[in-house]
Amino acid sequence: MKISKPNDFLNELQNRNSEQIDVDFDRTVLGIIDEVRRLGDAALHAYTERFDGVKLASFIVSDDEFDEAYTMVSEAFCTSLAKAKERITSYHNEQKERSWFVQRENGVLLGQQVTPIERVGIYVPGGKAAYPSTVLMNAIPAKIAGVGHIAMTTPPQPDGKVNPHVLVAAKEAGVDIVYKVGGAQAIAALAYGTESIRKVLKITGPGNSYVARAKKWVFGDVAIDMIAGPSEICVLADETANAAYVAADLLSQAEHDEQAAAICVTTSSDFAEKLSVEVAEQLAVLDRFEIAGKSIESFGRIILADTLLEAIDIVNELAPEHLQIMVDNPMEKLPYIRNAGAIFIGDYSPEALGDYMAGPNHTLPTSGTAAFSSPLGVYDFMKKSSIIYYTKAEFETIADDIIVLAESEKLTGHAQSIRVRKGSVK
Amino acid sequence: MKISKPNDFLNELQNRNSEQIDVDFDRTVLGIIDEVRRLGDAALHAYTERFDGVKLASFIVSDDEFDEAYTMVSEAFCTSLAKAKERITSYHNEQKERSWFVQRENGVLLGQQVTPIERVGIYVPGGKAAYPSTVLMNAIPAKIAGVGHIAMTTPPQPDGKVNPHVLVAAKEAGVDIVYKVGGAQAIAALAYGTESIRKVLKITGPGNSYVARAKKWVFGDVAIDMIAGPSEICVLADETANAAYVAADLLSQAEHDEQAAAICVTTSSDFAEKLSVEVAEQLAVLDRFEIAGKSIESFGRIILADTLLEAIDIVNELAPEHLQIMVDNPMEKLPYIRNAGAIFIGDYSPEALGDYMAGPNHTLPTSGTAAFSSPLGVYDFMKKSSIIYYTKAEFETIADDIIVLAESEKLTGHAQSIRVRKGSVK
Known part of the structure; x- marks a missing residue:
């Protein structure tokens, strides 16, 4: 060394x-995203045949497949996974943020309301190695945040199945549905929805260069965690x-x-x-x-x-x-x-x-x-809304200053929305 | 209605x-970013002449220009701006996050250390209207977070100056340096640095479609707030x-x-x-x-x-x-x-x-x-580091489970890093 x-x-x-800019690669990734947006499941089927070498009847992992997965993993694995789940849960419980408010003069209340993101999608890579730990690390904080619907997507093996360790981890972590779709097409499906796959609001989890680039492209239409x-x-x-x-x-x-x-x-x-x-x-x-x-x-x-x-x-x-x-x-x-x-x-x-x-x-x-930037955490699965409650008494003390600032920005409609309230009898 | x-x-x-994908537009934006990365200030000068119609000796707003700005704004503006600053500061003070830790069995300590991002850049649009309020809303939370260096960039007017309300707001909010550069070239300069402009770690603030697209492209190399x-x-x-x-x-x-x-x-x-x-x-x-x-x-x-x-x-x-x-x-x-x-x-x-x-x-x-996603806040200018301190006693209780999980993922080097410590005399 x-x-x-x-x-x-x-x-x-x-x-x-330093990231290299590669317009041809982007064209390919954008092409995949566009196909999925236009053709939905049909595009997913075509890409899954082409990239994963398998023709699937359904993208959704069935109860039978989950049952089979449990028969394929060792008892030691289940025990160790349970211990990991417990420790990850215990730590992430400490991260949960609370809504808060403060009082100000004249009865004013200001604060921030913290609420879960309603639907999230987790990408889990497939290929030779499969990572049950990644499932826990993404799904547990989402669960603690209070996310109502956690979808997971992972590429199928050539036999049309998913690694059993990954499936067991998904079930234990409380994932609601697992799809057998990988690559940029999976990211597009999560971001925009297809007949089989419901659109989510945020996508997290690691992946290959196609997945990373697709996440960069859908970012803005949905939230993403980071580009690793x-x-x-x-x-x-x-x-x-x-x-x-x-x-x-x-x-x-x-x-x-x-x-x-x-x-x-x-x-x-x-x-x-x-x-x-x-x-x-x-x-x-x-x-x-x-x-x-x-x-x-x-x-x-x-x-x-x-x-x-x-x-x-x-x-x-x-x-x-x-x-x-x-x-x-x-x-x-x-x-x-x-x-x-x-x-x-x-x-x-x-x-x-x-x-x-x-x-x-x-x-x-x-x-x-x-x-x-920061580690993935419960905070990544929640969002904040500012809370503003002003009373007439406090509004009156500050109304003229708002008008001055609005007019300095030539936004006279803003000033007007203040004037209409000034000295009102209501 | x-x-x-x-x-x-x-x-x-x-x-x-729904965002429209436009490969030609992306090519233009990527071209600008690439020129700035390769040519630095020379590219900034060329774009500023072309897009803003002005040839600048220096991109940096001088002390004299700040002094001049104060003579050009009304006393009422300064008073109202000061009140706004006070209220924005008071609210954002409540958002400051603290480092924390918890104790666990056998002397284990886990937590999260919260630290400011060291250098950030704020983009403020120019054009007909200028927005001093935007300066306050970006700079104040950065300041409260403890950011060491706050740079601001805004396009120059055709006379080579910056709107005085914006400059006064920048000074009052504690911005450390103001650059007269706009558009995608400003975002590239903040993200990668030039001879005049120091690279930052995060870019916030609104802008036109070029600015928004450039932010999307540099995202990953630096952090950004959001794409509005x-x-x-x-x-x-x-x-x-x-x-x-x-x-x-x-x-x-x-x-x-x-x-x-x-x-x-x-x-x-x-x-x-x-x-x-x-x-x-x-x-x-x-x-x-x-x-x-x-x-x-x-x-x-x-x-x-x-x-x-x-x-x-x-x-x-x-x-x-x-x-x-x-x-x-x-x-x-x-x-x-x-x-x-x-x-x-x-x-x-x-x-x-x-x-x-x-x-x-x-x-x-x-x-x-x-x-x-959430309103911009103090949390956008800080980041977290996980803290993990395990003792030998607690490590021993869990070592075998780590080995089981690592081997289920075929990461035997991970397992080896646990084994080498097991039963060690140290």
């Missing part, structure tokens, strides 16, 4: 993150860190995909050397060593900082999706962290704990976007 | 809202409502632009008739009667509902940007409202009060997007 000084690598990583880019881990370590742990954590991120970045920022060159050896040793015996190897080669880096404060500056500049603080007295470093998706503190809080079990969401802002 | 039954109009309005569509008011009225007030409020929305929608949902056909007459009378004497007239003709409607509950259903289906509740005991209807940007209660809470002075933000979700 390369050991380097900070600046060069920050630039390299910037290039990883390549993901990353950053470990802040000093000479007290355990190199075997740090190496394992870096590799757990690197095994996701070849674009993943695994970074350790450390103040200790001894530790850097030890870590480099550990990574090489553990990588050699990893099942997914090809993917992880390429990721480590391209975007794995140990960055040497002169001081802990410099190291923390580098972390804040990176704004990593996952940050592990593995230094002496790690909790005391928390107030210095300004940009990170999730902050894992100490030796026993590895990223994998957060991916499945700790409680907080594993859907996090990637590729430096933690500098301006 | 047309009086109609609900269903037809909801469909018509849907068509107003045509705006609307909906008044829920019964036979007790004051027709003169309702008419004035509908027209205050209609004067914004020809695409604006002004809707009254009422249970009283007598009131509907009275309102129709009032609108015609007040429209005739309005300064902006051409715009307002077209808006009322195309998208103005009085909808007759059989019962108040049916009327409320229609409101929730519309999800209006502005909702005024002008019925008997209006406060009691609040719990029935599920979708609205801002809710104005009673006779003395007209939309214009909220546009300038009441306190809550006037940047609201338009065109039915209140069903899935």
